[in-house]
Amino acid sequence: MEKIIVRGGNRLNGTVKVEGAKNAVLPIITATLLASDGKSILNDVPALSDVFTIGEVLRHLNAEVDFETNRVVVDASRELETDAPFEYVRKMRASVLVMGSLLARTGKARVALPGGCAIGSRPIDQHLKGFEAMGAKVTVGNGFIYAEVEGRLQGAKIYLDFPSVGATENIMMAATLAEGTTIIENVAKEPEIVDLANFLNAMGAKVRGAGTGTIRIEGVNKLYGAEHSIIPDRVEAGTFMVAAAITGGDVLVRGAVSEHLSSLIAKMEEMGVKIIEEGDGLRVIGPEKLKPVDIKTMPHPGFPTDMQSQMMALLLAAEGTSMITETVFENRFMHVEEFRRMNADIKIEGRSVIINGPSKLQGAEVAATDLRAAAALTLAGLVADGYTRVTELKHLDRGYVNFHQKLAGLGADIERVNDKTHQVEISQQVSDVNM
Ligand SMILES: CC(=O)N[C@H]1[C@@H](OP(=O)(O)OP(=O)(O)OC[C@H]2O[C@@H](n3ccc(=O)[nH]c3=O)[C@H](O)[C@@H]2O)O[C@H](CO)[C@@H](O)[C@@H]1O
Numbered sequence: 001m002e003k004i005i006v007r008g009g010n011r012l013n014g015t016v017k018v019e020g021a022k023n024a025v026l027p028i029i030t031a032t033l034l035a036s037d038g039k040s041i042l043n044d045v046p047a048l049s050d051v052f053t054i055g056e057v058l059r060h061l062n063a064e065v066d067f068e069t070n071r072v073v074v075d076a077s078r079e080l081e082t083d084a085p086f087e088y089v090r091k092m093r094a095s096v097l098v099m100g101s102l103l104a105r106t107g108k109a110r111v112a113l114p115g116g117c118a119i120g121s122r123p124i125d126q127h128l129k130g131f132e133a134m135g136a137k138v139t140v141g142n143g144f145i146y147a148e149v150e151g152r153l154q155g156a157k158i159y160l161d162f163p164s165v166g167a168t169e170n171i172m173m174a175a176t177l178a179e180g181t182t183i184i185e186n187v188a189k190e191p192e193i194v195d196l197a198n199f200l201n202a203m204g205a206k207v208r209g210a211g212t213g214t215i216r217i218e219g220v221n222k223l224y225g226a227e228h229s230i231i232p233d234r235v236e237a238g239t240f241m242v243a244a245a246i247t248g249g250d251v252l253v254r255g256a257v258s259e260h261l262s263s264l265i266a267k268m269e270e271m272g273v274k275i276i277e278e279g280d281g282l283r284v285i286g287p288e289k290l291k292p293v294d295i296k297t298m299p300h301p302g303f304p305t306d307m308q309s310q311m312m313a314l315l316l317a318a319e320g321t322s323m324i325t326e327t328v329f330e331n332r333f334m335h336v337e338e339f340r341r342m343n344a345d346i347k348i349e350g351r352s353v354i355i356n357g358p359s360k361l362q363g364a365e366v367a368a369t370d371l372r373a374a375a376a377l378t379l380a381g382l383v384a385d386g387y388t389r390v391t392e393l394k395h396l397d398r399g400y401v402n403f404h405q406k407l408a409g410l411g412a413d414i415e416r417v418n419d420k421t422h423q424v425e426i427s428q429q430v431s432d433v434n435m
């Protein structure tokens, strides 16, 4: 089994550079399916397991996908398959994002039902409501969602019950090739939505209003391959900002965009962390003592749920009582039990967690319950007494490239080992001694 082993106590110093955003590249790769003419070239693509998985999905759908270093080239001009089976959707929920593009381009899509995951049940009713409003017939059965439209999708007025990121993206992509104008209200305003809209417009689409509460899409007849550079990953940036703050360090996070991180910056500053815009990034200086704060996760520009567990690690080190309330996902507190194994004074009350800091954290073996929990437990390990071992790293690899190497580059005492290799090394040392 692979593990990250981190020994707490080192202050982090230096510079770290963030990759392209996972949550921008995944929908943008699915959008390349809309181009019936020309190749799409995506730059600043992070080498994440999720990116390779979505690449496999596209290949299965008969697109040509070439991975180069930090770049993906997609040619989707051939006739497309319309079926995304469970083996892909099971690995990665974002596979359902192929639905909007397939439906718009081919008139049908069959995608395995994604099912629940460690952070909640995550239904996709709002995506389907949008496709139906545009004239698609949607049926669910035998573990699949099947959507079909006779002729072209029709422009429609759609109100989302909740500003779902995925539903906004899927409906936006479907609407680009629809007949007439689509207006989507109460949409997600995340920076990744704006990035997707910019790519779609580069392909020849007419999308206006991304980043506001209403998006208007005028359908066009055809879309073309385009070149685009993915925005930096605000969650990876935020994770390194917390790493600097929790260790009382001084780190320049290159690629951190302050407008994408305003809620996190506000909360970290309330805690006493110094954050300065410097060059193409943010310099983060941790104080001697951190102050407690209350946090409520919300859709953007509210505090992001994807930073909730990393912030929990930081609040464990603050002096006093803090509260985190999770409003986006119904069950995103699985990491609380793991923090407890590290001696954290923390308890769940309904949709909130009460944190009594500062906890005298102790190194322990802990299991990552999702990708952000993997990062958060490592962050706690940076200040725990002794060695922390973080397992279930398949989650980490979905969202972070070279995570432990980047922390080591900042001065953390950290390594990633494979138990088997480790055992071989240890037995080798023993036999060396015996010789
Ligand atoms: C690949 C990607 O970009 N993932 C991000 C995306 O996930 P994702 O797009 O899945 O998140 P959504 O915004 O859709 O989900 C937010 C909430 O809405 C609910 N919901 C959503 C759709 C729907 O049809 N019905 C419904 O009830 C979900 O169960 C959840 O409770 O946004 C989340 C919220 O910022 C982030 O945590 C994820 O990292």
Ligand SMILES: C=C(OP(=O)(O)O)C(=O)O
Pocket (backbone or CB within 6 Å): 023, 093, 094, 119, 306, 371, 372, 399
């Ligand atoms: C929950 C996340 O991603 P996904 O929607 O891909 O599971 C995340 O990035 O924290």
